[in-house]
Amino acid sequence: MDNKLRRSADGIDKGYVVGVDLGGTNLRLALADGHGEVLARWSTRTVGIKAPDEIVKLISAGVDGLAAQTGLGRHDLLAVGVGAPGVTNAETGVVIATSYLMGWRDVPLRALLESALGLPVSVDNDVNVAALGESRTGLARDIRDFVFLAIGSGVGAGIVLNGRIFQGAGWTAGEIGYMLLPGLPEEAIERGRPGALEGFVGGEGIRARWKSLWDETKTTLPMDITATEIFDHASAGETLADAVLYDSARTLAYAIYNMALILNCPLFVLGGGVGMHPALCARTRKILEARGTRAVPKLVISALGEEAQLIGAIRLAMDTAIAHGAVRL
Amino acid sequence: MDNKLRRSADGIDKGYVVGVDLGGTNLRLALADGHGEVLARWSTRTVGIKAPDEIVKLISAGVDGLAAQTGLGRHDLLAVGVGAPGVTNAETGVVIATSYLMGWRDVPLRALLESALGLPVSVDNDVNVAALGESRTGLARDIRDFVFLAIGSGVGAGIVLNGRIFQGAGWTAGEIGYMLLPGLPEEAIERGRPGALEGFVGGEGIRARWKSLWDETKTTLPMDITATEIFDHASAGETLADAVLYDSARTLAYAIYNMALILNCPLFVLGGGVGMHPALCARTRKILEARGTRAVPKLVISALGEEAQLIGAIRLAMDTAIAHGAVRL
Incomplete structure (x- = not known):
């Protein structure tokens, strides 16, 4: 097609x-x-x-x-x-x-x-x-089916199918923060609270994970740093930061994989302050490609950015x- | 809406x-x-x-x-x-x-x-x-967005969005057998082989799970029985059969939950010889409803059947x- x-x-x-x-x-x-x-x-x-x-x-x-x-x-x-x-x-x-x-x-x-x-x-x-x-002016211009992932403090998806925004019966299509994935806790989460996926992929969740894993014997970095700073340090080879980046990338890759299966969607555009970090995109792409026996979607960083x-x-x-x-x- | x-x-x-x-x-x-x-x-x-x-x-x-x-x-x-x-x-x-x-x-x-x-x-x-x-003559008649789940020896989904079959960019939308979920192995699976989800939800997978769990000290039932027979025995209170049913229902409930989140889809119709078993539907519905802090889709057994x-x-x-x-x- x-x-x-x-x-x-x-x-x-x-x-x-x-x-x-x-x-x-x-x-x-x-x-x-x-x-x-x-x-x-x-x-x-x-x-x-x-x-x-x-x-x-x-x-x-x-x-x-x-x-x-x-x-x-x-x-x-x-x-x-x-x-x-x-x-x-x-x-x-x-x-x-x-x-x-x-x-x-x-x-x-x-x-x-x-x-x-x-x-x-x-x-x-x-x-x-x-x-x-x-879909009108960015990297997905004129692409019929794609997903835009906004990753800031939380996570949300904008789904374009057959060239139009797909809204869902109750206007909440793309609310993927609650998606169930391997490695995520399975407990039901109260309405209004961030989903388990956001604990690994959203900026606030990543920051909290860093804090919970932080230990002065494991890292020389401070306890209170942002998700993008953690990803910067991961790119520079810092071990603990790299472990946090890996967990985020793996969870994001799995979420993308599931959406790509269900929607048979060939393109995912990463946006938002956390989502646009090149280290997250590169690592996520690598994990997706390792599943490569089936069609893996293309992953790009938004050119429109903020x-x-x-x-x-x-x-x-x-x-x-x-x-x-x-x-x- | x-x-x-x-x-x-x-x-x-x-x-x-x-x-x-x-x-x-x-x-x-x-x-x-x-x-x-x-x-x-x-x-x-x-x-x-x-x-x-x-x-x-x-x-x-x-x-x-x-x-x-x-x-x-x-x-x-x-x-x-x-x-x-x-x-x-x-x-x-x-x-x-x-x-x-x-x-x-x-x-x-x-x-x-x-x-x-x-x-x-x-x-x-x-x-x-x-x-x-x-969508034309069954329980989803005139429903704008719903998913039909065909569960026989394997598992497949037919997705109706805005009143039309959604096919996907490569005609494979709804190929959910490979969906990644909590409790399923994460390894990539060779093209053409059944996905991990099918190991828990498809008829062949359920039969194989029964065989692998079977032990004459645990059950008086034979080692070689079908998925629907296992579900019949589970309904009658047989412990090992009930454990197998629970695992199938949990995996199916998680798959439905993820699809309902992504698509904001209010109705799922269960079809196929295994999918139409009332015990599977009832147990899956119960697990879905236990996640009930968010909108849970309606789950029905196909009235058109075979x-x-x-x-x-x-x-x-x-x-x-x-x-x-x-x-x-």
């Missing part, structure tokens, strides 16, 4: 869009032209800000800030696309649940923003939005503009 | 179709009217018959036999749908690979049959065809007839 899509549309004929990357720490906006070219950026901190109407005010301020920077008015804007940090009904734009940081439950973010901005808005889960970015979500949000806005009558180029 | 589809079309306006269930042991055909109602059946043994042209001759003889039974001619037939026991390119109708029993590699079954029968033919993998049957593939093949033929100009009711 040909796993390439026909070339995606390159943009819209006129007008501008805004992409919004909403996180528990930062809010980032970008204004782009009809080709998705970024013309201006705006950002602010969101630490401690939980109320949906406060977030809506910040986004409105950001849209006005972008308009001011570019000399555009709101009437030049066609649509807004938002990546939200939680389970999201992409049809209605309701954020069903976010992590404890924001604590949202059933927040009608699309309706709130459309009312505040007077513009068409689309909202989807941030990992899905990043996957959209990868921009994947913002770029995806711009693409979501472009799709929304087209759905509202803008002409596809 | 509403996980129901709008009601499927109920059939085609006139004419008849033939469904073909091709296996390594039996070849079964059925002739149905435009509503999918079976009017006649024909079957023969295929043990030892490997050559594609011999299979094509048998299918042709079956079609003629069905026509004779019903007093119809070939001109009354609109299309033929075939479920083939191997990886199949459903677009071209080429059977890419079957198990060692038939040993097929890249057999253009659709082209061979169209040439022999002078009728439009579609060919797909037998588990996918059974899933199609379940007919799933043949009924699916009839539905595939009806779709093919519509694609070739028959009018949908």
Whole structure:
């Protein structure tokens, strides 16, 4: 089967869009032209800000800030696309649940923003939005089936099947943090707590594992270092760090292997601050290839990097503009 | 999200179709009217018959036999749908690979049959065809996302997403026999050999496990019994049989749990001679429900049973007839 899509549309004929990357720490906006070219950026901190109407005010301020920077008015804007940090009904734009940081439950973010901005808005889960970015402008461009793995403090997957984000019946497809794998504890985990897989593959889990294994007779490194620092030291040959990297890579390789079997998916794109570490990718690839009697998926590090979500949000806005009558180029 | 589809079309306006269930042991055909109602059946043994042209001759003889039974001619037939026991390119109708029993590699079954029968033919993998049957007339009728699990001597999954069979980039989506799970050996397995999961969940594997655990001090049952016999004895309280059932159910529950996480899929339909055993379903459901802090999928035994593939093949033929100009009711 040909796993390439026909070339995606390159943009819209006129007008501008805004992409919004909403996180528990930062809010980032970008204004782009009809080709998705970024013309201006705006950002602010969101630490401690939980109320949906406060977030809506910040986004409105950001849209006005972008308009001011570019000399555009709101009437030049066609649509807004938002990546939200939680389970999201992409049809209605309701954020069903976010992590404890924001604590949202059933927040009608699309309706709130459309009312505040007077513009068409689309909202989807941030990992899905990043996957959209990868499928339109990244290394997965025009690839029909692939998985984007966002590995930061936790782990999530954005699944693209037949060229479209696959959302699942309850909008939680790709919530792989709870996947059961050899070497992971089998106990059921309370809702809202990180899954066992995240204990080995997520940044917070890796940091905690390092702490639990740390012993001054085993390493000269400090007890409190980050996942990426651990991977740096592993690359430099530090024994304990290398053991932690190996466990992370093995667990990640097994998760990818299972997804590749079920979905028969030929490409996995690694994103997020932890996921993009070259040592993790190289080691994971080696473990996957050692299973090589069956088709092993290709593993690449995202070329969009920290921009994947913002770029995806711009693409979501472009799709929304087209759905509202803008002409596809 | 509403996980129901709008009601499927109920059939085609006139004419008849033939469904073909091709296996390594039996070849079964059925002739149905435009509503999918079976009017006649024909079957023969295929043990030892490997050559594609011999299979094509048998299918042709079956079609003629069905026509004779019903007093119809070939001109009354609109299309033929075939479920083939191997990886199949459903677009071209080429059977890419079957198990060692038939040993097929890249057999253009659709082209061979169209040439022999002078009728439009579609060919797909037998588990996918059974899933199609379940989605049109079984317990998954009109359910948008579900997984059909065929558990006989081996294990395979037919995945229906957004109301359509999901095939995967290389036509092998749902080949879950190699899934990595807690309690299963991690070693890579040679291509063509059964996966570790099948050692616990497939009929042959369960039988072999019973033999390896059997000891006359532990059980009064014979050493050589089938998987369903083991499950019968487990239901009756036999200790060793119950231990074997538990291991099968646990492995199956974990496989379903992982698929449900990745696909966010709310329904799993158990089919196949081993998969339809009520004790396996009940125990698997119990293990799944014990993980109950997250959404647990519904688990049901196929109502179509051994007919799933043949009924699916009839539905595939009806779709093919519509694609070739028959009018949908």
